[in-house]
Amino acid sequence: MSVLSDQSTARCLGFVTALKRALLSALIAFGLFSLLIGIRTDTGPTGALVLSGRPEALAIIVGLVFAGAFVRELVIGERSIALTQFVPPALLARAQVLGKFVGLALLGFAILLPIVFYHDRYLLDLGIMILTYVMLGWGLNIVVGLAGLLDLGYVAFYAVGAYSYALLAENIGFSFWLCLPLAGILASFWGILLGFPVLRLRGDYLAIVTLAFGEIIRLVLINWQSLTHGPDGITGVPRPSFFGLPFNNDDGSFAHTFGLEWSPLHRIVFLYYVILVLALVTNLVTIRLRRLPIGRAWEALREDEIACRSLGINTTNTKLTAFAMGAMFAGFAGSFFATRQGFISPESFTFTESALVLAIVVLGGMGSQIGVAVAAAVMLGGFEFFREFAQFRMLVFGLAMVTIMIWRPRGLVATRTPSIFLRQRRDIDAELVRRARTKTWSWRRARHD
Amino acid sequence: MDYFFQQLINGVTLGSIYGLIAIGYTMVYGIIGMINFAHGDIFMVSAFLGLIAFLALVAIGVTAVPLALFLVLLIAMALTSLYGWTVEHFAYRPLRRSFRLAPLISAIGMSIVLQNYVQIVQGARVKPLPPLIPGGFTLVDDPSFPVQLSNVQILVVVTTVVLMAIFSWLVARTRLGRDMRACEQDLKMASLLGVNVDRTISYTFVIGAALAAVAGIMHLLYYGVIDFYIGFIAGVKAFTAAVLGGIGSLPGAMLGGLLIGLIETMWSAYFSVEYKDVAAFSILVIVLIFLPSGILGRPEVEKV
Numbered sequence: 001m002s003v004l005s006d007q008s009t010a011r012c013l014g015f016v017t018a019l020k021r022a023l024l025s026a027l028i029a030f031g032l033f034s035l036l037i038g039i040r041t042d043t044g045p046t047g048a049l050v051l052s053g054r055p056e057a058l059a060i061i062v063g064l065v066f067a068g069a070f071v072r073e074l075v076i077g078e079r080s081i082a083l084t085q086f087v088p089p090a091l092l093a094r095a096q097v098l099g100k101f102v103g104l105a106l107l108g109f110a111i112l113l114p115i116v117f118y119h120d121r122y123l124l125d126l127g128i129m130i131l132t133y134v135m136l137g138w139g140l141n142i143v144v145g146l147a148g149l150l151d152l153g154y155v156a157f158y159a160v161g162a163y164s165y166a167l168l169a170e171n172i173g174f175s176f177w178l179c180l181p182l183a184g185i186l187a188s189f190w191g192i193l194l195g196f197p198v199l200r201l202r203g204d205y206l207a208i209v210t211l212a213f214g215e216i217i218r219l220v221l222i223n224w225q226s227l228t229h230g231p232d233g234i235t236g237v238p239r240p241s242f243f244g245l246p247f248n249n250d251d252g253s254f255a256h257t258f259g260l261e262w263s264p265l266h267r268i269v270f271l272y273y274v275i276l277v278l279a280l281v282t283n284l285v286t287i288r289l290r291r292l293p294i295g296r297a298w299e300a301l302r303e304d305e306i307a308c309r310s311l312g313i314n315t316t317n318t319k320l321t322a323f324a325m326g327a328m329f330a331g332f333a334g335s336f337f338a339t340r341q342g343f344i345s346p347e348s349f350t351f352t353e354s355a356l357v358l359a360i361v362v363l364g365g366m367g368s369q370i371g372v373a374v375a376a377a378v379m380l381g382g383f384e385f386f387r388e389f390a391q392f393r394m395l396v397f398g399l400a401m402v403t404i405m406i407w408r409p410r411g412l413v414a415t416r417t418p419s420i421f422l423r424q425r426r427d428i429d430a431e432l433v434r435r436a437r438t439k440t441w442s443w444r445r446a447r448h449d
Numbered sequence: 450m451d452y453f454f455q456q457l458i459n460g461v462t463l464g465s466i467y468g469l470i471a472i473g474y475t476m477v478y479g480i481i482g483m484i485n486f487a488h489g490d491i492f493m494v495s496a497f498l499g500l501i502a503f504l505a506l507v508a509i510g511v512t513a514v515p516l517a518l519f520l521v522l523l524i525a526m527a528l529t530s531l532y533g534w535t536v537e538h539f540a541y542r543p544l545r546r547s548f549r550l551a552p553l554i555s556a557i558g559m560s561i562v563l564q565n566y567v568q569i570v571q572g573a574r575v576k577p578l579p580p581l582i583p584g585g586f587t588l589v590d591d592p593s594f595p596v597q598l599s600n601v602q603i604l605v606v607v608t609t610v611v612l613m614a615i616f617s618w619l620v621a622r623t624r625l626g627r628d629m630r631a632c633e634q635d636l637k638m639a640s641l642l643g644v645n646v647d648r649t650i651s652y653t654f655v656i657g658a659a660l661a662a663v664a665g666i667m668h669l670l671y672y673g674v675i676d677f678y679i680g681f682i683a684g685v686k687a688f689t690a691a692v693l694g695g696i697g698s699l700p701g702a703m704l705g706g707l708l709i710g711l712i713e714t715m716w717s718a719y720f721s722v723e724y725k726d727v728a729a730f731s732i733l734v735i736v737l738i739f740l741p742s743g744i745l746g747r748p749e750v751e752k753v
Contacts, residue, residue, distance in 0.1 A: 031531045035501045035524075036494070037570050049576060051504050150550050152557070197738050204484045204553050205737050208688065212730040215685070219730075223723040351681065355561055362554055395565040401558025405551045406543045 018073035025069035029062045037061060103370045106377075110276055114269045124268045128275055128340060130380050132333055135279035137360040137372040139329030142286055144358070145367035146295065147322035148302030149199075150207035152354055153214025156194075157187040157327040159221060159349035161334020166234040166344055167227070176240035176339045180332060187331025188324040195323040199316055214354055221346040233345025237338045242270060271340050278336060282329045283369055289325070298322050302367075352394065359397040363404055451594045456718045457711070462602045462671065464710020465609035469664035470687035471694070471702035472616070473533075473657030479633045479697035480653055481545070486556035487536055489684015490563035491658050495529040495665030496675045497567055500576055514581050518666075526662045532563075533658025534651055542647070560680075568677040575676040578669055605667045612663055613703060616656070620699060625652055633697065682726060686713070689733040695746020704744060 038058035044050035110131070117123045136158065143151045161183040168174040168182065198209045221228050228234070239247065245254040247267035254270075255262040289295040297318045300308050309315050338344050360379065364371030379400075383393045470492050477485045502524040506517045540559045544551045585599035620626035628649045631639040640646040668683070669675055686709055694705025709729065716728040736743065 028531060028535065031528055032535060035498050035505070035528065036567065039501050039505060041501060041504065041571060041576060043574060043577075047577065048579065049500075049504060051501075051508055148550070150553060198734070201737060201741065203549050205741065207550075207553060208484060208685075209734050209737050212685070212733045216727050216730045216734075219724070219727045223727075352561075355557060358554075358557070359561075362558075391569055392565075394561055395569065398558045398561030398565060402540045402555045402562070405547065405555040405558070406540075409547055409551050 014074070018070055021073050022066050022070035026062050026066035029065035030058075033058055033061050102374075106370075106373060107280075114272050118265065118269070121265060121268060124265075124272055126381065126384050128268070128272050130377050131272070131275040131279050132337060132340075133357065133360060133376040133380055134373045135275065135282050135333045135336075136330060136357045137364065137376050138279065138282045138286060138369060139326050139333065140357050140361050141364075141367065141369065141372055142289075142298075142329070143322050143326035144361050145365075145372075146286070146290065146302065147298040147319060148203070148366075149319060149322060150203060150210075150358075151323070151326065152207050152211035152351070152358065153217075154210075154326070154330060154357055155349045155351070155354040156210075156214040156217040157191060157330035158334040158337065158353070159217055159346070160187045160190050160327075161331030162338040162344045162348070163221065163228065163234075163334075164331070165335035165338045166237045169238050170234060170236075176238065176335070180335050183335035184328040184331040187334065188328035191324040191327025192320060195320050199319040199323065211351065211354075214349075214351065218346050218349050221349070228346075231346060233343060233347070234338075235343045237342050237344065239267065239342065240271070240274065240339050271336075275333075275336055275340075278332055282332075285325075285329075286369065294318065294321055299367075356394070356397065359401050362401050363397075451589050451591050451596050452718070454589065455594070455596045456714050458596070458598055458602060460711035460714035461707065462605050462710070463714055464690075464707035465606050466664045466667050466671070466706075467683070467687045467690045467709050468703045468706025469609055469612065469660045469667070470683060471690040471706045472699060473661050474688050474691040475694070475696050475699060475702040476629070476653050476657050478691070480629065481541075481552075481636070481650060483541070483552040484556065484688065485541075485654075485657070486553060486684070487540075487559035487563055488657065488661060489682075489687065490560045490567075490680035491529060491532055491536070492661040492665050492668075492683055492687075493675070493677060493680030494532055494563055494567060495525050495658070495662035496669045496679065497571060497576070497665075497677075498528050498662070499525040499666040499669050500578055500675060503578070503581075518581065518670075522663065522666055525666055526659045529658045529662035529665070530655040533654040533661075536563075537651055537654040542650075560684075564677055564680065571677070573677060575674045577674050580673055581670060601670050605671055608663060608667065612660065616660065617699070619656075625649070629653060685733070686729050689729055689736070691743075692733065692741075693736050693743055695743025697747070698743065698745045701743055701745035 038054055040052045040054050041049045113127055140154050143149050164183040164186045165179040168179050194213050222231050242254045245257055247254050249262040254266055297313050301318055360376045361372055364375035383390055473488045499521050503521045506520055511517045536559055540555045541552055544555055582600045585597055587595050588598050589596040628644045631644050632646055632649050636646060690705035690709040691702050693708055694701025713725050713729055717725045
């Protein structure tokens with residue numbers, strides 16, 4: 001009898017505490033959102049701001065926070081939650097094996113997409129956009145995921161690639177296929193040029209410097225009017241040709257040579273395959289490089305820079321190659337972007353773009369190739385299908401970045417498998433790190449005792 | 450010479466605003482060694498809070514400008530502190546023991562969130578505020594180029610100086626300040642000696658946000674327009690100021706802020722307005738490469 005009443009008292013107490021905490025959360029939420037969500041400012045007819053209330057929106061948000069906090073307190077309470085509580089570890093282990101098949105399936109889908117949905121121009125354009133970001137993500141993955149250097153100005157190299165092609169085509173008349181390698185070389189040259197002085201810096205300083213470089217390049221593109229036409233951008237960037245055969249309705253064009261009826265879709269499909277091949281090349285090079293000494297040096301660098309230096313690895317050169325390699329792929333992607341759009345302006349190369357690519361890499365899991373591809377497809381594709389929520393895109397990306405860092409810092413789908421290992425290949429996950437830490441700690445304590 | 454003198458006044462005003470923001474960066478970096486990338490956006494949020502609070506006060510009949518401004522300052526400081534606290538609590542605190550880059554990535558995420566949140570709830574257009582504090586003094590009555598000191602500029606500089614004095618007192622003389630200095634020297638040791646580290650870090654974020662809120666209001670009064678993007682540029686410049694002065698050093702942040710304000714103004718006045726942001730970013734790069742410990746900072750020892 002007494003046991004029962006104790007239990008019910010405890011439950012009652014838990015209920016009251018949860019209610020109290022949820023009320024506190026709601027109060028904080030009210031403080032946070034009262035002015036910014038509760039009151040709307042619009043520009044009135046005289047140009048001055050006019051206020052209007054938005055109490056229902058405020059009430060909904062605060063109510064949601066209250067309900068969320070209450071449920072969270074009741075269900076979870078003080079305990080911390082781990083992913084393994086929801087997903088059994090065995091399933092996570094199997095997910096790795098599954099990852100391979102998913103990768104192959106995705107590849108197959110990507111190859112077949114233009115054949116199956118040949119007439120769906122919208123879908124093809126979306127596919128091209130996603131593949132461009134997949135390629136950028138894979139390129140940035142070399143820098144961030146493998147070498148562990150946080151590059152916040154990645155879009156600068158994308159811009160270098162795009163402008164290299166546009167300017168070379170405009171001023172000298174070079175074709176896309178000639179400019180593609182040139183753009184990559186120029187971008188990686190810039191990567192080396194910018195990287196050389198700054199790569200001695202520590203992780204977060206490096207990140208800020210790359211951010212500054214990215215902004216400097218964009219501001220120069222805006223202000224160097226005589227070369228870049230400033231904010232107006234460059235129009236009429238030439239389209240690519242198929243081994244010298246242009247995609248138009250003239251004699252000697254692609255359609256005529258192959259006896260096909262001319263269709264604007266030929267070019268789109270061609271562009272789709274170009275970016276698919278470029279992205280796959282990026283992936284292949286990354287996978288191969290990981291097995292070379294330089295790739296191993298990158299991974300070692302990511303784990304511990306000081307240990308790396310103690311073992312005789314030239315950290316500056318190692319960082320520089322990662323930086324240049326990442327920049328090169330951004331350069332390729334940039335010149336592809338220029339030829340696809342036919343128009344480029346500094347608007348396309350803002351910090352938001354860098355942040356978007358970084359978010360894709362972070363969500364996919366730094367160092368995981370398949371993860372980056374899935375993240376790009378899900379996030380960008382998802383928002384294309386829910387057009388009405390497009391304005392929430394970056395908000396969701398930002399929230400996802402924070403959440404991923406807290407719950408699953410190695411990425412949503414990714415597990416970080418080391419390329420070299422002792423005895424048994426196993427993932428470096430939070431659990432392993434924790435175990436290793438407690439082990440060394442208890443060992444240390446034992447020694448001191 | 451008059452032209453130079455005028456630019457000096459403008460530069461000091463701008464520098465005060467940067468200095469106030471820079472303190473938030475330098476304190477957080479000093480204590481937990483992370484770059485609070487979202488701090489610039491906290492500044493931006495505070496400017497919006499101030500603007501809306503002011504308009505709301507006018508709407509309910511508080512029309513006396515000094516009283517309204519005082520209330521706006523209090524409201525903005527309180528609510529911005531709440532933002533600072535919330536950001537620390539949800540986005541940074543769980544990451545204390547995570548890997549090296551995790552807090553920075555989380556901070557970038559938070560910065561994106563704040564920017565887009567304000568853009569969604571308040572719109573992307575610039576928000577104007579009519580000049581509230583008109584008038585000023587003409588210091589040099591040269592007909593070709595009169596040197597002017599506006600009342601807003603006086604308010605900005607005086608407020609900054611007063612806040613700096615209060616803040617220095619807080620760090621040097623109070624219990625909280627002592628805890629903060631202890632945490633800055635050695636987080637683990639401080640916690641072993643009974644300093645509530647989590648609470649001290651929370652207060653650090655709250656104080657940083659409150660100072661950023663003052664900077665936000667000053668920005669609003671000085672320029673009269675704000676948009677959701679002001680936090681990014683101002684944040685990078687204030688961070689540059691913190692690094693230039695020596696990150697982790699409080700007088701350094703103030704000095705760095707003044708220097709950045711002056712350099713930016715002089716650059717715009719004598720070289721080119723278009724490249725003023727390039728100048729600020731270049732200084733950041735140059736300082737980080739050649740003088741990473743800043744003017745007043747200590748060189749950092751790399752620990753294994």
